[in-house]
Structures are given as structure tokens and as C-alpha cells.
Amino acid sequence: MRDEVPMDFARPFTDQSFFLIAGPCVIESREHAHLMASSLRDLAEARGIPFIYKSSFDKANRTSRESHRGPGMEGGLDILAEIRSRYGVPVLTDVHESDQCAPAAQAVDVLQIPAFLCRQTDLLLAAAATGRTVNLKKGQFLAPWDLKHGVEKLQSVPGHGPVWVTERGSSFGYGNLVVDFQSFPHLRKTGCPVVFDATHSVQKPGALGHATGGAREMIPSLARAAATAVDGFFFEVHDCPEKAWSDGPNAMRLEQFGALLDELLILWRAGRAAALQDAAGK
Structure with a gap:
């Protein structure tokens, strides 16, 4: 059994900081993974932000069959396990099929359920059965209050680990997503x-x-x-988004990421202080 990375996955944020899930969409190479993991770890560590590195070994839901999908499960998990060991950070990756969950759980700390698959019962049950933390992304087609059913599926499995829930926008007509900020208090009810x-x-x-x-x-x-309404942030980050294998147009530039984290920390701390004040006054 591999060594555990110290982190409270049930409450991954601290009194002073949100937690951060960040990395390139898909594993592009071993060298690129090391570059991104070390750079992001340093940015987070310098600011006292709990950090989870993310990248996918396979992107099974690309638009085109010709698009890059990644190195595959065996090679990808080997890279992620190496990142985890060398940099001492927890690691997250997507799983798309039930039989991927157990092998992935041997290499990473968090299994992520892609938004398109948030209602796939067998996948959710298999992920929960590993005992690893599961990050359940809300489908673009799903009302925020309906994500509770996915949470209940995960938590119905004996020995399940912590569950996180993620907002990533809702479909609005064709070719556009909209974030309804009323979603966050509904998700918090989970x-x-x-x-x-x-x-x-x-x-x-x-x-x-x-x-x-x-x-x-x-x-x-x-x-x-969103900074005053959440416990954590998820960002796809790339050193050169124009050359990214996947999701380049919606990836944050690495060189600009530190400045954004500084802004978010100020807002998050102000929101947390206000919430504690409100709670104390009730």
C-alpha cells in the first residue's frame, strides 16, 4: 500500500484558505506533468493553499474521435503516482468507467466523476467502493438540487470516503454555459x-x-x-494554452495564475469572516 499524503479530505480547506485543484486537462508527457506539478505546488505552497494536482490519463468525452485523449490508464497512472511521490501532493484524476476506479485508486487520492457521467449509478458506486475521496461534478443538464441524488448514491456504499461537489456551469441554448450563483447554497445543502x-x-x-x-x-x-460562496476552486492551468492537447481555450495561463490566487484569497477570507460573524450573531 502506498504512503498517504497528509490532508483532511473531509475538510480540505483551512481557516485561512480555500483548497485548490489545478493542473492541465490531460497528461501530455511525463516532463510536462512534472513542470506543471512543481510550478503549481510552489504557487500554492507560497500562499498556504492546500493543493491537489489534477490531470486525466484519458479524456473519453472529446468532441472528435481524432482529438488527443492522453496516454491511457497504465501509463497515465504511473505518471500521476510519480508526481504524487516526488512532490508530496495529493492527486486527482477522472474515471469514466467502473472498472477504472480500483486501479486508479491505487495511484491517486481523489477520483473525479465527469459532469456528463454524474448520474451513472454503477460508476458512482464503484468509485465510492474504493474508499477514496470522490469529486462529483454537476452535469451541465442538472438542477443543482438534484445533485443530492448522486451524493446519496456515493454515501450509500459502506466504507465510502469523503465526497466533494463541483459546479461547472449549465447548458444555455447551444454552445454556451451559464453559472447560476444560486447553485452554491443548494449544493451546500448536501x-x-x-x-x-x-x-x-x-x-x-x-x-x-x-x-x-x-x-x-x-x-x-x-x-x-464565486470566492465568498465556495470551499475550493478547480482550475485547468497550462503554461501555453495555445498548444494544449485539450481545453486550451478555457485554460488559465500559468504565468497569470499566482496573481489571481492572491485576489481570490482576499475575497475568500473576507467572505469567511463575514459568515463566521453572521453565525456568531444568531
Whole structure:
């Protein structure tokens, strides 16, 4: 059994900081994974932010069959386990099929259920059965109050681990997503830590014809707006989004990420202080 990375996954944020899930959409190479993991760890560590590195070994829901999907499960999990060991950070990856859950759980700390699959009962049960933390992303088609059913499926499994819930926007007509900020208090009713995926929320599905587009310039505005309502943030980050294998148009630039984290910490701490004040006055 591998060594555990110290982290309270039931309450991953601290009194002074939200927790951060960040990394490139898909594993592009071992070298690139090390570059991104070390850079992001340093940015988070310098600010006292609990950090989970994320990247996918396979992107099974790409728009086109010709799009890059990643190195596959065996090679990808080997890279993620190496990142985890070398940098001492927890690691998150997507799972798309039930039989991927147990092998992935041997290499990573958090299994993520993609938004399109948030109602897939067998997948949820298999992920929960590993005992690992599960990050359940709200489907673009789902009302926020209906995500509780997915949470209940996960928590029905004996020995399940902590569950997180993530908002990533809702479909609005064709080719656009909208974040309803009323979603956050509804998600909080699940009793799970609430995460905002600020980068997938600016996707433009199918906008490039062969791939999904995005409005990268909107990421900071949405993240700042959500800062007082969430426990954690999810960002896809890349050193050169124009060359990213997946989700480049909606990836945050690495060189700009530290400044955004500084802004979010100020807003998050102000919101947390106000919430504690309100609670004390009741």
C-alpha cells in the first residue's frame, strides 16, 4: 500500500484558505506533468493553499474521435503516482468507467466523476467502493438540487470516503454555459465541500467545430464572483494554452495564475469572516 499524503479530505480547506485543484486537462508527457506539478505546488505552497494536482490519463468525452485523449490508464497512472511521490501532493484524476476506479485508486487520492457521467449509478458506486475521496461534478443538464441524488448514491456504499461537489456551469441554448450563483447554497445543502470549476464554466461547446472553444478572459471574473460562496476552486492551468492537447481555450495561463490566487484569497477570507460573524450573531 502506498504512503498517504497528509490532508483532511473531509475538510480540505483551512481557516485561512480555500483548497485548490489545478493542473492541465490531460497528461501530455511525463516532463510536462512534472513542470506543471512543481510550478503549481510552489504557487500554492507560497500562499498556504492546500493543493491537489489534477490531470486525466484519458479524456473519453472529446468532441472528435481524432482529438488527443492522453496516454491511457497504465501509463497515465504511473505518471500521476510519480508526481504524487516526488512532490508530496495529493492527486486527482477522472474515471469514466467502473472498472477504472480500483486501479486508479491505487495511484491517486481523489477520483473525479465527469459532469456528463454524474448520474451513472454503477460508476458512482464503484468509485465510492474504493474508499477514496470522490469529486462529483454537476452535469451541465442538472438542477443543482438534484445533485443530492448522486451524493446519496456515493454515501450509500459502506466504507465510502469523503465526497466533494463541483459546479461547472449549465447548458444555455447551444454552445454556451451559464453559472447560476444560486447553485452554491443548494449544493451546500448536501453537506459536502463545495468547489467551483472556473475554467470549464467558460467553455463554448463545439465552438471550434472539431473541438470545444472557450472564453479564457472570463475566468477571473467568474472566480472572483464565486470566492465568498465556495470551499475550493478547480482550475485547468497550462503554461501555453495555445498548444494544449485539450481545453486550451478555457485554460488559465500559468504565468497569470499566482496573481489571481492572491485576489481570490482576499475575497475568500473576507467572505469567511463575514459568515463566521453572521453565525456568531444568531
